[in-house]
Amino acid sequence: MDDVKRNNEENLSMDEIFESMDDFSMRRGSTKEAEVYSIQPDGLLVLFDGKLDGFVPESELVHPLGKYGIGDKIKVTILKVNEEEGRSTASEIRVYRKEALKEVESKFRKNEPVKGRIISKVSSGYEVKLLNVVDAFLPGSHSGLKLDDEIPEETLDFKVINFRRSKRGAPRIVVSLKELKDLRIKSFLDSIKEGYVVTGVVESLKKFGAFVKLTNDVTGLIPASEVSWDSSVRIEKVLKPGDKVEAKVIGIDKENQKISLSLKQLRKDPWQDIEERFPVGSVHKGKVKSIVPFGFFVAIEDGIEGLVHISEVFWGNARKKLQEVVKVGDEVLVKVKEINKEKRTLSLSYREALGDPWDNIESKYPVGKVVEGKVAKLLPTGVIVELEEYVSGFVPLSEISWNFVDKVEDVVKEGDTVSALIVSVDRENRRMRLSLKKATEDPWKKVSEDLSVGDYVSGEIVRTIKSGAIVLVDGYEIEAFLPVSQVSDKKVENIDETVEVGQKHQFKIIRLVYDPENDTRNMVVSIRQYLKDLEKKEAEEAMKELSSDDNPTLSLGDKIKEQLKNSENAPSE
Template identity: 30%
Template sequence: MSEEMKEMTNVVTLNKGDIVKGRITKIEDSQALVDVGYKYDGVIPIGELSALRVENVADVVSVGDEVEVKVLRINDEEGKLILSKKAADAAKAWNVLEQRLQSGEVFEVKVADVVKGGLVADVGVRAFIPASQVERHFVEDFSDYKGRTLRVKVTELDRSDNKVILSQKAVLDEEFEQKKQNLLHSLQPGEIREGTVRRITDFGVFIDLGGIDGLAHISELAWHRVETPAEVVREGDLVKVKVLKVDPARGRISLSIKEAQPGPWAGIGQKFSPGQVVTGTVKRLVPFGAFVELQPGVEGLVHISQIANRHVATPEEVLEVGQEVKVKVLEVNEQEKRISLSIRSAEADARRRETDLFAEKQQTHGTGVTLGEMFGDLFKKK
């Protein structure tokens, strides 16, 4: 049998609508030639290469590539065999997409183009990812998404309308929820964690612990009184927090920044000792005395009997909130967080120092003024 006869017996039979495999033999400006085993090569016009708009044939196929194509038209008299890769891809894609929709499968797609309202990808058919379904957060500009690979799920299919909707946000939401539940069940009250300040409100701070936010109430930000959270932290700050309470059912975590730090009373006995005179601020007035703040979070009590060198019926007679006063430390009890103070003793010490200084000057220089003339009113009993 001649070679020509052998070739003719090996020629496949084709009908319009058949889907066959072939190999790319040549690439031209507006088409690709394909050997499908027929009498002559078929042609894939550039518009039949992909479900998306194609500028260059070489962007989709290369010589030697094996492809599946659908027969659109056969004309042996003209020697024309028109094929479509797009139609063959679509026929297979719809079945795959339907399976993925039912199973909830996560798969990867490459963003082919950025259009008004979202992104476009080729999944055998044209697929659309709405802007609201790209990320969990708002994205203002999608221009740099072209060429990116996204992990998506099929959320909507309509074969009759050639409609395919994908969502990366659905994938991210599921992963976030799983991560959130894992973290919620791993957190234990009392443990110390690191987190990032994500949002500041009037009532506290939301801190990201690595996938889930916990709330540090304004009362848990510092050992001293905080008027606004912005006094203590800023968005983006990395902070240590103590887990106070975890409620997995409601997805809530209570945190404390102050509890993760040494308390204001830690080592207070080394900072203040009996006999020391320091400056403080009157914070509260009560019937039995006044509480004076020595440092943020540390207040000592000036008993009413220690306010002045005379009888005082109420602290308000002598003091007011916010007033700065000199106090003498009488006693420090770090364990019980208690400090006893005296304004009267601090003033007496100041008078003695003034007297001693005057006496010293008298001995050195001599003056005609007596101590009684200088400080007579101070020593009058009231």
């Protein structure tokens, strides 16, 4: 029926509409129910008892114009009546304000929240509209807002903390956001206990932890140490703003309204049964996490990290740097040496996980075996040869070469691959004695078979020393000693003035010793004796020629004189 009336009146002209109002009278101050007939730019046209008779200006509406629809029912108060035009002006807000004021007072008495919005910022606080129509004041200290915070646009719950009526004007109403917030926070904190699991959204990340929003009023903190059992895991690798997370409540400070949370405690503590899962003596694979001057740390599981002390890295007195053995990120085998569950520390061994190479050293490197190795270090007293990692042997100076060794570097250099004979093995003290020269055939054996004292040999001066020179004997690759006294018939003060390195000479062997049982081998040679023998031989040959001369009447002395005379008269070349 209402729709029919409305449709009929929509077809009326404005004159006909005003005529229809002539017989209808309105009283100022009366309260009527009205129906929205038309939405105008500056207010609403409304129907009273089905007849068009009123206008509600926008300033007298409870809600913005956009909130109203045609057909909506509202209560209004008649402000004035224009009898000439047959039209009245009405106000919705004045009816609603009375009711809203009663509701606000009731909420104050009952200590209940009331809806409202912050309208603007004023001195020392904010202007608030409760239920859209009741003016109230929000002190800054009760707002919970910072000076540079933006004013919230949404409808909020306020607590009325003061309601004082005035005889002459509107009542003075003071509200608080903070008290309600404190009540909500208290209620939330009272509803949880340590050990509870709560859900929230990550608001922000800091170096010290993550802030998680649990309610609109309550934010908890997950300390960085409570993100993972693995202390090396960085918080940003696990969480990011906006993530929804579950966390365990590990601390509640009601006085300061703070909650501490933990992610890692939702999972089993890996140290809880550490002794059962990683017993002392067991070997496990792990990852090198960091290298420090005194060793390196290895993670064998998330949250389980132990130290390999430098004393547990090498077998023997290795002089390598830790960085030459492992690098961060390497997967390595380690053996559990010690567990301290209370301090959450593990002592690990890298070397024992690899195994002690000296355990079966005698079977792997028996005495008399010739092996290959790498020259690791040159010393004034000999050479260190590495046979494998952590297994090295010492070659004394006397065992480097069958020949005399003045400087080790003249024979071998660091990094050279050499063959060596194992002379002795001391497993208990981790020592091995090697011989480079005995890994090859003894050249002195052939010398002793082929040569004797008095024999002549040729050779090259390879170096000089204060007391003589060293000669490399041709065909045998052994070194003989040429004393300075055996260089010439004349007295030699400085051998370098008589012979030069690289010169080839003939020599006479004046001493030869080959005593392998006492490890004695040497040869002494002489240029002087060789030259004497040569002169003697030449003299004997000359005498032999003279004695066979065709003039038998001359004595041997006369023949020599004649020969000398002939040589003097012979033309010089």
